[in-house]
Amino acid sequence: MYDLIIVGAGPAGLTCAIYAGRKKLNCLLVTGPNIGGETNTTVDIQNYPGYEGSGAELMQKFSASARKWGCEFLEQFVAKITKPKEFVVELDDGKKLDAKAVILCYGRQRRKLGVPGEDRFFGRGLSTCATCDAPLFPNKDVAVIGGGNSAVEGALELARIAKKVYLVHRRDQFRADEVTVETARKNPRIELVLSSVPVEI
Ligand SMILES: Cc1cc2nc3c(=O)[nH]c(=O)nc-3n(C[C@H](O)[C@H](O)[C@H](O)COP(=O)(O)OP(=O)(O)OC[C@H]3O[C@@H](n4cnc5c(N)ncnc54)[C@H](O)[C@@H]3O)c2cc1C
Structure with a gap:
């Protein structure tokens, strides 16, 4: 025992x-x-x-x-x-x-897109945590994929550090809170790419 x-x-x-x-x-x-x-x-x-x-x-x-x-x-x-x-x-x-x-203490599994290139670049420029990794992208062009609060808040966090943030979402409307989406829409560094699905990285 x-x-x-x-x-x-x-x-x-x-x-x-x-x-x-x-x-x-x-x-x-x-x-x-x-x-x-x-x-x-x-x-x-x-x-x-x-x-x-x-x-x-x-x-x-x-x-x-x-x-x-x-x-x-x-x-x-x-x-x-x-x-x-x-x-x-x-x-x-x-x-x-x-x-x-x-x-x-068995950790968690991150939801992935399931597209080619994802495993290859994971941890090498491809991240699932903006709060953890935004400081790694100063003055870079980055893409955030998703339409929920994590994605839109992540895009806002990155916009403070990166040069340009593409927010790519498969639908034409966001699931994130409207007030957060409004803030993202007004941010000159964020470009919305709607009704678009990534097929490869
Ligand atoms: C690319 C990348 C970069 C990161 N960079 C940083 C960073 O710079 N700084 C930072 O603070 N955090 C960073 N993180 C986050 C950090 O790695 C995690 O927060 C941390 O590892 C979580 O620790 P954990 O012990 O809870 O779980 P994990 O690290 O996920 O460990 C889970 C453990 O559980 C074991 N396990 C799973 N299932 C079973 C089972 N059924 N039976 C027995 N064992 C099992 C696994 O073998 C593993 O040992 C990064 C994460 C990633 C993916």
Whole structure:
């Protein structure tokens, strides 16, 4: 019986493992397919105080710290979690592990367009987070794809930094809040490209 099973070994899971190790908990980290998580794809970390370098290098440091504090690593996939009394964590090979507590750190999946070129350029100029990545595009021409609040607010955020922002939307009307859309329409750096669907990047 583990005191704690952590599911996922991105920055959240690895940090969790450091804390659990320091508390001397009998802890297991089930890493899934990707130790380091999404941050492994970051070419240049710019927002972690005191650190300059790639995301993969930073995640190696996180991982080394987590191992140092004694949390056990298991490179498998969690398939199911039940709680008949204590938690039962079932792995993809059918093995079952008992734990008093489980912390889920399995990240999220970003919705993609599904067009050619998307995987190739992801993290290399193609981003799914304007708040995270707008500062990477000073004085550049950028395109934001979508018509909801994330897209229109992202376009406004980028318009403060980029030279020109094309806001590409498949319909002729936006799902975003009208007041936000109005602000975007009035922004001289934003050009609306409506009723248009990207087919390749
Ligand atoms: C291209 C790119 C650049 C980025 N740049 C930055 C940046 O510069 N600065 C910044 O602060 N943030 C950046 N981010 C965001 C940052 O990477 C994420 O916010 C962060 O990785 C989320 O951490 P997480 O631990 O919650 O999840 P993730 O990093 O997504 O990790 C999920 C973990 O769960 C595991 N897992 C999934 N399913 C299972 C399962 N069933 N069983 C077991 N394990 C499982 C995976 O193997 C992985 O280890 C960037 C993201 C991307 C994509």
